[in-house]
């Protein structure tokens with residue numbers, strides 16, 4: 104078993120050794136080479152801006168290249184809960200923005216000719232308890248009335264046509280959801296960035312940001328200093344550099360995944376006849392899907408811990424147990440890859456977008472960022488360009504998370520709380 108992201112291991116490597124700085128000041132300096140940064144850099148370069156992008160590690164090396172590869176419509180929270188908390192109109196705008204985000208990914212994949220196994224597979228939320236199915240019934244009613252008329256409720260019998268596990272009491276299918284090979288998407292976006300003149304610098308963490316007398320930004324990495332007219336902070340949940348203001352507002356939470364060896368066609372057909380993306384309804388639940396080469400990618404929070412090689416392997420063992428329980432048919436199937444990553448959680452699990460002291464930012468996707476980060480990249484390009492944007496995540500007030508100073512010491516307690524919730528409800 105390899106302790107590495109399946110996506111990063113099976114995608115071409117991005118080479119940026121030829122990148123040279125355009126004339127300074129550059130129009131925009133992007134900090135962070137995940138989906139937000141790459142998508143924004145591409146959109147800006149395509150409209151003629153000179154763009155430099157600094158990435159602390161390798162492009163896509165954090166959440167964007169380490170996730171579950173699900174590109175679903177729908178928010179991180181349950182839709183009916185959103186309506187109760189924010190009212191019908193706002194909840195609708197949140198949900199519709201996710202629909203748009205999946206459309207944006209599809210459009211970019213097609214127009215930029217990116218080979219990344221993009222597929223509108225649909226997603227099924229699986230009820231792990233009878234009362235969770237009752238909640239799905241309410242969500243289905245709210246969704247079909249307002250924002251997702253194609254959503255379909257599957258009772259336990261109908262679900263048997265979709266999945267070969269006896270652990271679930273029904274499900275909710277939202278057909279607009281998609282899936283993709285995120286490593287290949289990173290490679291595709293980065294390649295198009297380079298072709299359009301973006302100067303990408305890998306292994307160049309931004310360690311200082313200042314202003315010149317002319318009000319340009321001066322951005323320092325260990326290797327160079329870059330002057331820029333505008334800055335986009337696209338650092339996700341990973342946080343070296345002078346970004347303590349953001350670190351106090353984003354909680355970095357570990358999420359973990361494994362992929363099996365390739366399964367036989369017959370096994371795939373019996374276990375996943377619908378070949379969808381799947382998520383379970385528990386707070387500490389799981390997400391899974393088949394890859395294009397028929398491996399099962401199985402992930403989850405597993406433990407409320409941060410990701411590091413030791414933690415990833417421990418979490419991999421927990422995931423293996425959950426996988427065996429759900430699919431005993433896979434008990435003798437080997438695990439080929441095991442990895443972890445950092446989810447950029449905001450306190451209300453809604454994305455955060457705006458300007459702080461003149462620096463533009465987009466982050467806080469809270470585990471639903473494959474589609475939204477790519478979409479927000481384009482929205483941020485409009486914002487930086489001075490165009491009016493219609494984005495429900497725009498925020499002028501973003502309070503710090505109380506008692507959070509960058510290291511999430513409270514995660515084990517949050518984990519315990521959710522474990523108890525899962526036992527009780």
Ligand SMILES: Cc1cc2nc3c(=O)[nH]c(=O)nc-3n(C[C@H](O)[C@H](O)[C@H](O)COP(=O)(O)OP(=O)(O)OC[C@H]3O[C@@H](n4cnc5c(N)ncnc54)[C@H](O)[C@@H]3O)c2cc1C
Pocket residue numbers: 134135136137138139140157158159160161162163164165166167168169170171172173174175307308309310337338339340341342343344345357358359360390402443444445446447465466468469470471472473474475476
């Ligand atoms: C295990 C896991 C599973 C997930 N599953 C899904 C899923 O199935 N579907 C879904 O929609 N979402 C999922 N997500 C969330 C999704 O991957 C993220 O929301 C999304 O990729 C965020 O993209 P980003 O570009 O904003 O951040 P990132 O991809 O984290 O990129 C930020 C980049 O900024 C760089 N950086 C940070 N500080 C600096 C600095 N000082 N200087 C230079 N560079 C810096 C980092 O190195 C990093 O590469 C998952 C996340 C994880 C971790």
